[in-house]
Structure formats: C-alpha cells, structure tokens
Amino acid sequence: MDSEAHHLETLALREQFDTEDQQKDASTLGMWVFLITEMMFFGGMFLAYTLYRSTYPQVFGVASSSLNLPIGATNTCVLLLSSFTMAMAVRSGQLGKKRAVIWFLIITMLFGLTFLGIKAFEWTEKFQEHHVPALANFHLDGTPLQGQAKLFFSLYFAMTGLHALHMVVGVGIVLFIIMETARNKYSPKYYTPIDIAGLYWHFVDVVWIFLFPLFYLIDRHIGR
Amino acid sequence: MDQHLEQSAHAGHAAHGEHPIDSVRTYALVLVVLLCLTIATALVATIDLGFFNIVVALGIAVTKMMFVIWFFMHVRYSTTLTRLVMVSGVLWLIILLTLAFADFATRGWLNVLG
Structure with missing residues (x-):
C-alpha cells in the first residue's frame, strides 16, 4: 500500500517522513513555531517598555540618553557580523565544506562572545555610574524622579539581560554544532541542525535590532 | 488518504523546489546594507525630528529585520x-x-x- 514507508532510515530521511524535503520543511516549520513563542515572550516586555515610556517620556528620555551609544552601536555591528558568518556557515553546510562550516561557526561564536564581553563592560559601567536599580546608591542625574528612572533601568537590565541569556544559549548551541560537524554528522543531504541553529542565532540578532533603537536611540535628542 | 497525502507532499515540492544556495556576494551585500542602516539610524537619532525620530528608528529596525529574515533566515525559499x-x-x-x-x-x- 505504501512502499515509501519501508525506505531505509537515514539522518536525512527518518522513518516517519516520505521525502527528505518533507522532513526538512517539518524541522523548519517547527523552529519557526518556537521562534514565534519567543517573539511573543519578548513582545510582552517590549509592550511593558513602550507603555512605561509613553507614561514617563521625560525621565525615560533622560535615562535613555545616559546609555553609551557608541558601545550600543558597536555591539549592533558585532551581532550583524555574527549573523553574516552564521549565514556563511549554513551555506558551507549546504555545500558540504566541513572545514569552512567549523571555521565560520567558530568566528560566529567569537563574535557572540565579543558581544557578551562588551555587554559585561557596559553593565560594569552602570554599576560605576550608580545606575543599578536594585542598589541603595542608585542615582540618575538630570531628574528628581528617581523612581521612574529606576523603572527604566529595571526594564533595561531585564530586557538586555534576557537577550544576553539567549546569546549565552546561542553560543552553547553553536559549540554543539561545531562538535557534531567535526564528528562528520552533517552532509549536503543533511545539514538541518546547522540551518536550525542559524535560525535561532538570527532571531536573537533580530531582537537586538529592536532593542538597540528602543533603548539607545529614540529619545537621544530629548536628553541632550 | 495515502494518495492525498502524497499529492500534497509533492505539491509542497513544486512550490519551493530544492533549496537553492545563495552566493557569498548576496550575503556580503546584505551585511553591508545592514551595517549602513545601523550607522544611519544612530546618526539620525542625534537630530531632533520630533515624533519622526520614533518613526525613522522603527522603520529602519523593521527594514533591517526584513533583510535578516528574508536572506539570512532563508524565508525567500521557505x-x-x-x-x-x-x-x-x-x-x-x-x-x-x-x-x-x-x-x-x-x-x-x-x-x-x-
């Protein structure tokens, strides 16, 4: 009745699928469903940020302008570069160039770690400037409304922190893919995990693409 | 039933074909566009455009997102x-x-x- 059900099982074509394309499409679709849940998750926080920013525009403007713009812009470029090398890694996977996959993934991982390093430096600055809302010495110059300023920095730490956590997970995933690639797990017929890891990495990049303007840019002209 | 499933699977093929491989040039161009947009958005933010600061910043962010998902995330082949x-x-x-x-x-x- 169904001859295809008795095909030889491979990594690229598992028992439950008819064709390799069907399996690949199923994996891609599954990953996008996960990414949508991630989008809703971050969306809730973007919502909270936007509501408070519209309620307290003046203080949020002052606080936003106190962020380090050159560092934020640099980090954005680092992430975009990492997305490029990740796309190149997937492309090398499609072509079956094992060494290229490994090197592009290592560079991607290094860019990711660079991002985290710069982020750590930026957070250190916040501690030195007394911009950490949980500490007793919190103080933001330029406004008497310290409570609203605390709210801004709470959102700043929560959102950049959760983004950074996703970066840490991403670095772990890339490391895993590097090891699997080195063990000859993938081929031009089966590079789905590299592709899926790439989707995750690019998604985290997209989140930062929105975090950067919303936190660092929008009220820059007010605060000055 | 099996016949139907098989047909729909094949229709899926026809819709997107095999997965084409982009050139390095394509990815490099996308990267250049993304970096230029980042510099542009950072520079525009220092100019007072009133309400349009938000419009420009989010417009550029959405444009960058489109480039990333369309090219890097292969949505154009999905x-x-x-x-x-x-x-x-x-x-x-x-x-x-x-x-x-x-x-x-x-x-x-x-x-x-x-």
Whole structure:
C-alpha cells in the first residue's frame, strides 16, 4: 500500500517522513513555531517598555540618553557580523565544506562572545555610574524622579539581560554544532541542525535590532 | 488518504523546489546594507525630528529585520505553510500590542480608578 514507508532510515530521511524535503520543511516549520513563542515572550516586555515610556517620556528620555551609544552601536555591528558568518556557515553546510562550516561557526561564536564581553563592560559601567536599580546608591542625574528612572533601568537590565541569556544559549548551541560537524554528522543531504541553529542565532540578532533603537536611540535628542 | 497525502507532499515540492544556495556576494551585500542602516539610524537619532525620530528608528529596525529574515533566515525559499505560520504569529503580536495600548489609552475615559 505504501512502499515509501519501508525506505531505509537515514539522518536525512527518518522513518516517519516520505521525502527528505518533507522532513526538512517539518524541522523548519517547527523552529519557526518556537521562534514565534519567543517573539511573543519578548513582545510582552517590549509592550511593558513602550507603555512605561509613553507614561514617563521625560525621565525615560533622560535615562535613555545616559546609555553609551557608541558601545550600543558597536555591539549592533558585532551581532550583524555574527549573523553574516552564521549565514556563511549554513551555506558551507549546504555545500558540504566541513572545514569552512567549523571555521565560520567558530568566528560566529567569537563574535557572540565579543558581544557578551562588551555587554559585561557596559553593565560594569552602570554599576560605576550608580545606575543599578536594585542598589541603595542608585542615582540618575538630570531628574528628581528617581523612581521612574529606576523603572527604566529595571526594564533595561531585564530586557538586555534576557537577550544576553539567549546569546549565552546561542553560543552553547553553536559549540554543539561545531562538535557534531567535526564528528562528520552533517552532509549536503543533511545539514538541518546547522540551518536550525542559524535560525535561532538570527532571531536573537533580530531582537537586538529592536532593542538597540528602543533603548539607545529614540529619545537621544530629548536628553541632550 | 495515502494518495492525498502524497499529492500534497509533492505539491509542497513544486512550490519551493530544492533549496537553492545563495552566493557569498548576496550575503556580503546584505551585511553591508545592514551595517549602513545601523550607522544611519544612530546618526539620525542625534537630530531632533520630533515624533519622526520614533518613526525613522522603527522603520529602519523593521527594514533591517526584513533583510535578516528574508536572506539570512532563508524565508525567500521557505514554504507557504511556514510563511503563513510566521505571518499569523506576527498577527498575534499585533493583537497583543493593539489591545493593550487600546486599554491603556482609554482607561481614563470613565474616571474609574484602576
């Protein structure tokens, strides 16, 4: 009745699928469903940020302008570069160039770690400037409304922190893919995990693409 | 039933064919565009455009997102089903934002605390 059900099982074509394309499409679709849940998750926080920013525009403007713009812009470029090398890694996977996959993934991982390093430096600055809302010495110059300023920095730490956590997970995933690639797990017929890891990495990049303007840019002209 | 499933699987093939491989040039160009947009958005932010600061910043962010998902995330080769799921996801996000903003904006209208 169904001859295809008795095909030889491979990594690229598992028992439950008819064709390799069907399996690949199923994996891609599954990953996008996960990414949508991630989008809703971050969306809730973007919502909270936007509501408070519209309620307290003046203080949020002052606080936003106190962020380090050159560092934020640099980090954005680092992430975009990492997305490029990740796309190149997937492309090398499609072509079956094992060494290229490994090197592009290592560079991607290094860019990711660079991002985290710069982020750590930026957070250190916040501690030195007394911009950490949980500490007793919190103080933001330029406004008497310290409570609203605390709210801004709470959102700043929560959102950049959760983004950074996703970066840490991403670095772990890339490391895993590097090891699997080195063990000859993938081929031009089966590079789905590299592709899926790439989707995750690019998604985290997209989140930062929105975090950067919303936190660092929008009220820059007010605060000055 | 099997016949039907097989047919739909094949129709799926025809819709997107095999997965083509992009050139290095394509990815490099996308990267250059993304970096230029980043510099542009950072520079525009220092100029006072009033309300349009937000419009420009978010417009550039959405443009950058489009470049990333269209090229880097291979959405231009993805199946119609995947695209449909993505669009419906964005729709749910829009529902979340719209209803929350509507609630927030109209709360004072009835002079009821809460």
